[in-house]
Amino acid sequence: MRIFGKGRHRPSASWRQATDRAFTLIGDGRYEDAGELLTRAADLEPWLSESWFNLALLHKFRHDWEQARAAGLRAVALLDRETGAPDWWNVGIAATALQDWPLARRAWQAYGLKVPGGATVAGEPLGMELGSAAVRLSPEGEAEVVWGRRLDPARIEVLSIPLPSSGRRWGEVVLHDGVPHGERTTSAGHSYPVFDEIELWAPSPVPTWVVLLEAATEADRDALEQLAADAGFAAEDWSSSVRLLCRMCSESRMPSDEGEGEHLDPHDHSEPGHPGPLGHRTDGQLWVPERECGVAAPPSLVRGLLDGWVADSPDSRDWRDLEEVC
Numbered sequence: 208m209r210i211f212g213k214g215r216h217r218p219s220a221s222w223r224q225a226t227d228r229a230f231t232l233i234g235d236g237r238y239e240d241a242g243e244l245l246t247r248a249a250d251l252e253p254w255l256s257e258s259w260f261n262l263a264l265l266h267k268f269r270h271d272w273e274q275a276r277a278a279g280l281r282a283v284a285l286l287d288r289e290t291g292a293p294d295w296w297n298v299g300i301a302a303t304a305l306q307d308w309p310l311a312r313r314a315w316q317a318y319g320l321k322v323p324g325g326a327t328v329a330g331e332p333l334g335m336e337l338g339s340a341a342v343r344l345s346p347e348g349e350a351e352v353v354w355g356r357r358l359d360p361a362r363i364e365v366l367s368i369p370l371p372s373s374g375r376r377w378g379e380v381v382l383h384d385g386v387p388h389g390e391r392t393t394s395a396g397h398s399y400p401v402f403d404e405i406e407l408w409a410p411s412p413v414p415t416w417v418v419l420l421e422a423a424t425e426a427d428r429d430a431l432e433q434l435a436a437d438a439g440f441a442a443e444d445w446s447s448s449v450r451l452l453c454r455m456c457s458e459s460r461m462p463s464d465e466g467e468g469e470h471l472d473p474h475d476h477s478e479p480g481h482p483g484p485l486g487h488r489t490d491g492q493l494w495v496p497e498r499e500c501g502v503a504a505p506p507s508l509v510r511g512l513l514d515g516w517v518a519d520s521p522d523s524r525d526w527r528d529l530e531e532v533c
Contacts, residue, residue, distance in 0.1 A: 222252045226261060238269050256285035256294060263297045270406055275301040276310070283317070290319040296360070296385045303361040304382055304408070308332065315360055332359050339399055341391050342383050344373040346403040352391070360385065362408055368415060368443040368501035371532035377441050377503035378411035413440065413503050415533040418513065420444075420498040423523035428498060430524075431516045438512060440504040446495070506531070 218226075229244035245265055249258040259282035266275035279298035286292050299314035301307075312322050312332045323334040337357035342365065344351045353367035353375075362380050369375040387400035422428040428444050435442035502509055510529065517524045 218252050218255055218257070222248050222255075222258070225251070226257075229261070229265075233265065233268060238265060241265055242269075254285065256282045256287075258282075259285070260294050260297070263294070263301070267297060267300060267405070270304075272301045272304040276305060276307070290317060292318070293385070300361045300382065300385065300405070303359065304406075306331075311359070311361075318360075320360065335359055341389075341399055341401040342381055343388065343401055343403045344369055344375050344381070346388075349373065352389075352401055355381075363402065365411075366441070367448075368441055368445075368503050369533075370445070370501070371415060371417070374533065375407070376411040376413060376415055376533055378413050379407060380409040382406050382408045411503075413505060414531050416502040416504065416509055416529055417445075417532050418500050418502060418529045419527050420500050421496050421525040421527075422498050423496055425494060427520060427523050428500075430519065431500070431513075434516055435502065435504060435512060438504070438508065440508070440512075441502070442504075442512075443501045444498050445501050446498045 225244045225248040229241040229248070232238075232241040232244070242262075242265055245258075245262050249262055252258050259278045263275050263278035263282055266272070266278060276298065279294060279301055282294040283292070283298060286294060295314045295318040299311050299318065302311035302314055308331055309329050312324075312328070315322050315332060315335075320335070322332045324330070324332070335357075337360065340355060340357050340363060341352050342355050342363045344353060344365075349372045351370055351373045353365055353369050353373075355363035355365045355367070357363055358380065361382055363383055365375060365377060365379050365381065368377045375381070382405045383402040384405055385402075387402050389401035391399050391401060393399075420428065420431070422431070432442045432444070502512070504512055513526045513529070517526060
């Protein structure tokens with residue numbers, strides 16, 4: 208008797224009812240109840256790849272990566288097409304979470320992506336040159352969109368300095384989902400997807416500091432950011448880089464560089480005149496010398512970095528109220 212054949216047929220009404228109800232429960236966060244229904248659906252139609260794809264998806268939501276990998280492999284075994292199936296993408300995410308690099312490479316290749324290295328290479332699938340992207344940290348909480356570098360299809364290294372409310376640091380690597388929710392565009396016309404974080408994949412040992420700067424000009428501010436970068440760390444002017452968006456705006460196609468100076472971004476829901484996390488707009492002035500700045504640097508370096516910045520131009524620069532926040 209062939210149980211796991213690849214012939215397709217219409218699933219039964221019972222399968223559809225159980226599956227539909229399960230996804231309603233998933234939307235309500237009732238994963239345990241949804242799991243019982245999806246397991247029943249898989250028992251009803253074990254030859255359908257969708258049965259196992261749905262279970263793999265549920266286990267991904269639960270961050271149960273062993274189960275997600277097992278269900279995902281059963282789903283891809285029943286596929287009726289060679290490449291491009293989202294089933295393989297879920298397998299790739301689960302394999303990456305588990306650091307199962309041979310399976311991760313196989314999954315990305317089966318999806319249709321080019322993975323550098325030979326077939327026998329068992330290391331991380333690095334060098335895929337996927338470029339920059341944005342990632343939404345803590346998507347179910349105080350969501351924050353930051354910039355990063357894609358290491359592979361499921362991981363982003365955070366290159367912005369996140370606000371302390373996110374619980375994330377500069378330099379951390381986060382596992383992210385495959386379907387983007389929103390885009391960020393630049394004045395040059397480039398568009399970058401915004402992916403949702405799933406979980407922290409690799410922590411960063413570098414703490415986040417907040418400091419109040421007195422920077423007479425934008426060039427003074429830029430000098431600190433360059434000084435930190437030259438030292439191998441980061442500084443970011445939160446007074447100009449942070450804007451508060453509603454969920455609808457955040458998940459839409461948004462320009463990444465609007466809202467500074469005299470231009471008031473209609474999508475910005477922060478309050479004008481407040482630097483840092485309270486808003487990045489000014490009350491019509493082109494530059495406000497007091498800046499709230501995030502710095503990612505070790506405790507042994509951060510004060511020396513700021514003092515060196517001031518020493519280069521003491522008449523136009525100063526700092527105070529340094530505090531470690533994450």
